Amino acid sequence: MSIMDLVKADAMLPERYKAYSDQEMEEKIHAIKKELGTKLFIPGHHYQKNEVIQFADATGDSLQLAQICAANEQAEHIVFCGVHFMAETADILTTASQKVYLPDMRAGCSMADMADIFQTERAWMDLQERFGDTIIPLTYVNSTAAIKAFVGRHGGATVTSSNAAEIVKWAFTQKKRILFLPDQHLGRNTAYGLGVPLDHMAVWNPITDVLEYDGKDDDCQVILWKGHCSVHENFTVANIQNLRKSEPDRKIIVHPECSHEVVMLSDDAGSTKYIIDQIEAAAPGTKWAIGTEMNLVNRLIENHPEQDIISLNPLMCPCLTMNRIDLPHLLWCLESIVEGAEQNIIKVDDATSAEAIAALDRMLQRP
Template sequence: MPSDIALLARTAPLYDRVKRVIPAIEWPVFADDVDAILELKRRRNAVILAHNYQTPEIFHCVADVVGDSLALARKAMEVDADIIVLAGVHFMAETAKLLNPDKTVLIPDRAAGCSLAESIRPEDVRLLRQTHPGVPIVTYVNTSAAVKAESDICCTSGNARAIVEGLGVSRVIMLPDEYLARNIAAETDVEIIAWKGHCEVHERFSPREVRQLREDHPGIIILAHPECPPDVVAEADFSGSTAVMSDYVAVNKPPRVVLLTECSMSDNVAVEHPDVEFVRPCNLCPHMKRITLANIRQSLETNSHVVTIDPAVAVRARQAVERMLAL
């Protein structure tokens, strides 16, 4: 019992950060892993990069760097550590490894995948290049390193329009998210050839759901991720990446808001904005939820699972990511 009391006392400041979204009765379940992870990070000179879709006890209590795909890609190059643990899905861990080839990159669960990344293969990209010779291929970071290696440049939902327009061409191929490509096409004069990949989280939102939200919650502000179908984005008040949505809430302070994206995003933004009411008709990402405090701890204890990329693939994939970061 004394050790339990000491543990809860040590972790009390961390619980204070998340008490609005994690009931007090649940914290003792998390506290031991949180405490152990913090010690393992110190001992092993490790950092944890966590995506916005991670649960609050990961995002706010053990992560060193948090953000959307673009933020994690940029910050991955700046970390001063021997080990990077990626609390996210596999393509993010690969991206961290591409940008930090001399560091050990770990992913706590190899099965943390992505419906978008699995929707396209390198041979598909090669066939598209043959079908549309000379047309630049812009590939969403939600793809494998092997697919990135077949591309000209990468993008995220936060910088996709800037990347497409920054190429200075009239036509591009944009992979693999059809809805992101169509939403960007509506904002630019550049012709966009799209692939048929979809995010299993965002494709489930519907215009009818948006209209029902407005009926049930008069005055609500609705923010949609650009991976949502275009008719959903058209019904929303604002569309942007997870980072842009978070910034919108911080700047505009809407009294009541809904984020049409993955569930944990609302929890994580709500922690920072106690004066904003978050309505939560969200969808869970089963892949993101494979990452837990327990397997982050195990990853640091056992050095599992090490992310490796074929060197020949890595060189070409890194170029596509670095071209994005350069813009």
């Protein structure tokens, strides 16, 4: 989406929504939910702020929510409170008669945007010339529909932070090497956990079209796309070192989108669901420092007063693109549905959907 598109998208929100109080908007949203009943379904990602998540019919991570949407055949209107690639996945997995909406089209994902299809096609040509037909592509579900389709077209699969290790294992039974898109940190942490040495991993720089690698080509097992999550990269080694000095008894748990150095210095690492499960299962009074998105950390603090929970980075802010979904945009989206003048519909074309489904299916077929 261009800068002008973003400006236009912001200007589209009618002024009256900016004048409503929170209470007025909440009352209107409750009324619309009651009016539409089962025709409306609102999935809300874990990283959404509370003002939005209070209206979610289901909460979860991106793929989990898309699968819940696919199973809900009653819903005619799916208003996805997340970011663009999540709504794309929901559209891919739901029926043609269902409509998927994103309340604010500016709600993108910087990580997903770090791998566009033109860069990826160009990189694939260069890597095929260098390594031959020895590479299978994998993509984190935090990627665009076009990248999922690319991976599906070339025999690869999607991965989540929960199942990345199993999918990487499978990929190595298919080809000698993997290309891991678009998050280098999840790829590196996963491959290292499976025994791949760091010096057997290369990094593809899509800006310079250069493979950053000092080793022998024959030793290269993993090619990591030079992308990252702008939120999780803000957790640093210094954060951990400072905490170890001040509170050595506080347990540190982080998401695998954090850098390899941060993951290695932490006590534990895992997906969003894994982090939530660990907090819920812990004994009262357990002290935690969590390295993931701030809205989720704050919600865990609110929901688990029996635990002592802080953010690993005391200066961390919530995911800015996730936070574009707010009460005014949610209400505007819902009222446009009721008025028959729907806005911000997310639609993936049939050809892209078919290839993306192939990548998703290869993942879901794994044990």
